Amino acid sequence: MNELRVYPAGGSAPAAVVELARQIESDGGAALCAFQEPIGHKWHIFALLPAPLVKPTPFQRDLSPAHAKRMTEVMKKLGRYTEPIVAVRTESGEYWTPNGNHRRAAAVKLAAETIPAIVIPDPDVAFQILALNTEKVHNLRDKALEVIRMYRGRLAANPRAAEKTFAFEFERPHFATLGLIYEKRPRFSGAVYSPLLSRVDKFLNEPLADAFGEREQRAAQVERADELLNDLIARAKKRGLTHPYLKNYVVARCNPLTRARKNVPSCKAALESMCRALEQFDLSKIHFGEVRTAAAIAAASAAEA
Secondary structure, eight states: OOOOOEESTTOOOOHHHHHHHHHHHHTTOEEEEEEEOTTTOOEEEEEEEEGGGEEEOTTSOOOOHHHHHHHHHHHHHHTSOOOOEEEEEOTTSOEEESSOHHHHHHHHHTTOSEEEEEEOSOTTHHHHHHHHOOSSOOOHHHHHHHHHHHHHHHHHHOTTSBGGGGHHHHOSHHHHHHHHHHHHOTTOOGGGTHHHHHHHOOOOSSBHHHHHHHHHHHHHHHHHHHHHHHHHHHHHHHTTOOOTTHHHHHHHHHOGGGGOSSSOOOHHHHHHHHHHHHHTOOGGGOOHHHHHHHHHHHHHHHHHO
């Protein structure tokens, strides 16, 4: 390996960074320089990585074919690759990128042999970057699946760590709950339950091994509520009552928090209350005009947000 160039000039990189540069060279890449980034002054390596060794993290959302196709078209039109990815090296010798998967896929599609990358010595940063990923806006399903995959990764590596330790990475506790459902039911309407769950679903001060069981119980409660809701919607359709906002309207009417603004109940109690309200819901009291008005108000509020 050639001597590693270091910036600022005249400085010396830590031994761990020098070793990472050696591994990059051994893997068939090129460690071009080591530098300290300008915010926390932590050491990174700018490198050219062998394209076959660069992979997405196992936790993040799936590749979007449409977005990857668009990235490919842009790169092909420019005739150049302009934005390095971020990557961490794994023990297997692969390089995981938490925020450059679409750029990686586009470059591979265009037969790139190497991928320009900022390689970070700390593998845990991959989890943290996923929480800040802004390359492509997440929808709720994408985010929930990403979080539950990270959850499983953290659970396998450190089952005794408290769930709330990873609050930054998981971002919102109900993402993990909904992620368990999306794994089984990709077309699940999770957004219908977000207004309730975002207020009552909290991070747990329990080891991940125990907290995961609680997550499964919460997910089962949401699935029970969804079964009741779907039954109501099916009966409403037989009566000729159809509207894209109907699910949201019914759940909003059954949301127990509209009557508990100061003393918010536990997640379990709130979901039990919602299920009871759904079981007792009287479809005869719904009129199309009410649903249409509620949908218009919701759309106006979303536009102002």
